[in-house]
Amino acid sequence: MEKNKVIRVIQYGMGSIGSKIVRELLKRNRFELVGAIDIAPGIVGRDVSEVAGLPQPLNLLVESEPAKVLSSAKADVVVHTTGSHLNRIFSQIEEVxxxxxxxxxxxxxxxxxxxxxxxxxAQLNQLAIDKGVTVLGTGVNPGFVMDTMALVLSSVCLEVDKVKVERVINAATRRFPFQKKIGAGLSPEEFRSEVAQGRIGHVGLAESLYLTAHGLGWTIEEIKEEIAPILAETPLKTEYLEVSSGMVAGMDQLAKGMSDGKEVLTLRFRAFIGAPKPHDTIEIQGNPPLKVTIDGGVAGDVATVAMVVNSIPRILSAEPGLKTMADLPLPHAALS
Amino acid sequence: MEKNKVIRVIQYGMGSIGSKIVRELLKRNRFELVGAIDIAPGIVGRDVSEVAGLPQPLNLLVESEPAKVLSSAKADVVVHTTGSHLNRIFSQIEEVxxxxxxxxxxxxxxxxxxxxxxxxxAQLNQLAIDKGVTVLGTGVNPGFVMDTMALVLSSVCLEVDKVKVERVINAATRRFPFQKKIGAGLSPEEFRSEVAQGRIGHVGLAESLYLTAHGLGWTIEEIKEEIAPILAETPLKTEYLEVSSGMVAGMDQLAKGMSDGKEVLTLRFRAFIGAPKPHDTIEIQGNPPLKVTIDGGVAGDVATVAMVVNSIPRILSAEPGLKTMADLPLPHAALS
Incomplete structure (x- = not known):
């Protein structure tokens, strides 16, 4: 596509992240917001601007019928922020x-x-190729800290024996859904029960692990995942909840990737209320060995919004198909 | 190209880095070394293996006539390691x-x-397009620490006001040519005279700066560069030289990139004998701000060799032309 052409965007999903993305798109000359989709009753039919918390009306309404918006908005790209699990959102992506x-x-x-x-x-990849469009899933984690960063660092390595990434987040600084997702405030028994029902835990460690292995040419035979509670040693309080001593402050989630019987990838995600010195550390055991620390860690929502917005120009010039961060050109900020 | 096809490589330049690259290529099933070029009298006509310090002969001789090797070796790619300055090596690259x-x-x-x-x-880019081949210059610095890393980090930023990179190297751990290049052992007067004659200093700060600006969409109007000596406070000794107190232990080189009258890029390279805590630090002032530290810094020669070898498969599948690290797919290790 031409370098300076305005990119026409439909925002699909007007929740917290979707609204933040809308606000960013509207700031930039490079993008034009031409449609918005959501099915939530309180949102449908309202002005996008109002939903996104902006003062000036856009005269663009949130629509609940994707087909209508997709066919009439003459967009170049859809930004999709409705859910984590592919089987639940597949039909949305397929329709786009x-x-x-x-x-x-x-x-x-x-x-x-x-x-x-x-x-x-395979189905999505073939459809994307047939239609001449590019599909990308991205974000900060998965999408950056535990995969893209590890891959980029490996480019200066002759040998990689093992990749270890640790992400430590002070959950007190995050939104309520995040605090809930890590089990903050639960008793240890409730935590274990929620874990067993798949209601606690970060989605994406396995994806980061597979993406890194894919880039490095490793075949992962098995992933071992564990989630343990981190208990509060003293009473804790956030904007949204309180945690008594001995109750759950957050979680310690571990994913290990096994290749040829060896643990070649270790991803550890610790998120709890009051975590001291939050950081991301990416370590490569190899030649040369590398250890990289991101002070404070990469901030959650802002960075996710940035990665999505910055990815838009890159997918427009990419080859068609279902792509990953490892296949696309070097990611970087698209500031204009 | 097919994914598992063996890649046929000609090594152009059999100096220290070239020899290290040859040793790496020979270790990997993915590559076949099919030619070697150098003009140095002590090297021409000898077995590549012997020049590269390997025990088994390869029955492949170092040739001094590029035309002969380029036309007969049926190679896919040339790895070129003969010099820094484009005007001196242009005819070599053009011929390839x-x-x-x-x-x-x-x-x-x-x-x-x-x-x-x-x-x-422009000439090289057009020729590469006409011939359907890709040309890439890469390495660790420039090519990774002060540019590619900064760009990749910017992908999680909504705004980038300024990029600062600091690289600190303990020159005692590096080869003699490196120690010489930073002025180690000279008097302060000799240092200044050598700087004035362009014989001291790292080549590449300006390139890193332009590459980062290119990725971020910034126009750099002016680069301000300074090189100052770092003097030894106590007598220093390396494998290759001695430095008395008050003499030059190394250099402090700074490049500032100005855009719209503001300093938007600051690259500082300090390399001296005995530098404590060597490291690379990449800092983005923006939203979110980011500060990343590579403990110990990215090792010089090993990492350069790795970046070159790892880049080979990527340039074979890239679009034709004169490309930069910012245009090509995500760099990562090519381990097989």
């Missing part, structure tokens, strides 16, 4: 691709869907 | 491209040649 539109999604599973959902991935 | 071969070079100026050498760059 079938409409001949490129799509960048914050779906964690879409960051590397080929292992968890081989058939859906 | 004219032969229809892809080329990855350690020439520092080739990492971003469009500003220093606009005409040569």
């Amino acid at each position: 691709v079938r409409s001949g539109l490129n799509i960048v999604s914050t779906s964690e599973e879409l960051v590397y869907p080929f292992r968890r959902h081989p058939e859906l991935s | 491209v004219r032969s229809g071969l892809n080329i990855v070079s350690t020439s520092e100026e080739l990492v971003y040649p469009f500003r220093r050498h606009p005409e040569l760059s």
Whole structure:
């Protein structure tokens, strides 16, 4: 596409992240927001601007019928922020691709869907190729800290024996849904029960692991995942909840990737209320060995919004298909 | 190209880095070394293996006539490691491209040649497009620490006001040519005289700066560069030289990139004998702000060799032309 052409965007999902993305798109001359989709009753039919918390009306309404928006808005790309799990959002993405539109999604599973959902991935890839559009799942985690960063660092390595990434987040600084997702405030028994029901835990460690392995040419035979509670040693309080001593302050989630019987990838995600010295550390055991620390860690929502917005120009010039961060050109800020 | 096809490589330049690259290529099933070029009298006509310090003969001789090797070796790609300055090596690169071969070079100026050498760059780009081959200059610095890393980090930023990179190297751990290049052992007067004659200093700060600005969409109007000596406070000794107190232990080189009258890029390279806590730090002032530290810094020669070898498969599948690290797919290790 031409370098200075305005990029026409449809925002699909007007929740917290979707609204933040809308505000960023509207700030930039490079983008034009031409449609917005959501099905939530309190949102449908309202002005996008109002939903996104902006003062000036846009005279663009949030629509609940994707087909209508996708066919009439003459967009170049859809930004999709409705859910994590591919089987629940597949029909949404499929409809976008079938409409001949490129799509960048914050779906964690879409960051590397080929292992968890081989058939859906193959189907989506073929459809995207047929339609000449690019599909990308991205974000900060998965999408950056535990995969893209590790891959980029490996470019100066002759040998990589093992990749270890640790992300430590002070959950007190995050939104309520995040605090809930890590089990903050629960008793240890409740925590274990919620974990067993799949209601606690970060979605994406396995995807980061598969994406990194894919880039490095490793075959992962097995992933071992564990989630343990981190208990409050003293009473804790956030904007949204209180945690008594001995109750759950957050979680310690670990994913290990096994290749040829060896643990070659170790991703550890610790998020709890009051975590001291939050950071991201990416370590490569190899030649040369590398250890990189991001002071404070990469901030959650702002960075996710940035990665999505910055990915838009890149997917427009990419080859068609279901792509990953490892296949696309070097990611970087698209500031204009 | 097919994914598992063996890649046929010609090594152009059999010095220290070239020899290390040869040793790495020979370790990997993915590559076949099919030619070697150098003009140094002590090297021409000898077995590549012997020159590269390997025990088993390869029955492949170092040739001094590029035309002969380029036309007969049926190679896919040339790895070029003969010099830093584009005007001195242009005819070598041009001849490779004219032969229809892809080329990855350690020439520092080739990492971003469009500003220093606009005409040569345009000419080379057109020739590469005509011949359907890709030309890339890469390495660790320039090519990774002060540019690619900064760009990749910017992908999670909504705004970038300024990029600052600091690289601190303990020159005692590096080869003699490096120690010489930073002025170690000279008197302060000799240092200044050598700087004035362009014989001291790192080539590549300006290239890193232009490459980062290019990725971020910034126009750099002016670069301000300074080189100052770092004096030894106590007597120092390396494998190759001694430095008395008050003499030069190394250098402090600074490049500032100005855009719209503001300093938007600051690259500082300090390399001296006995530098404590060597490291690379990449800092983005923006939203979110980011500060990343690579403990110990990215090792010089090993990492350069790795970046070159890892770049080979990527340039073979890239679009034709004179490309930069910012245009190509995500760099990562090519381990097989």
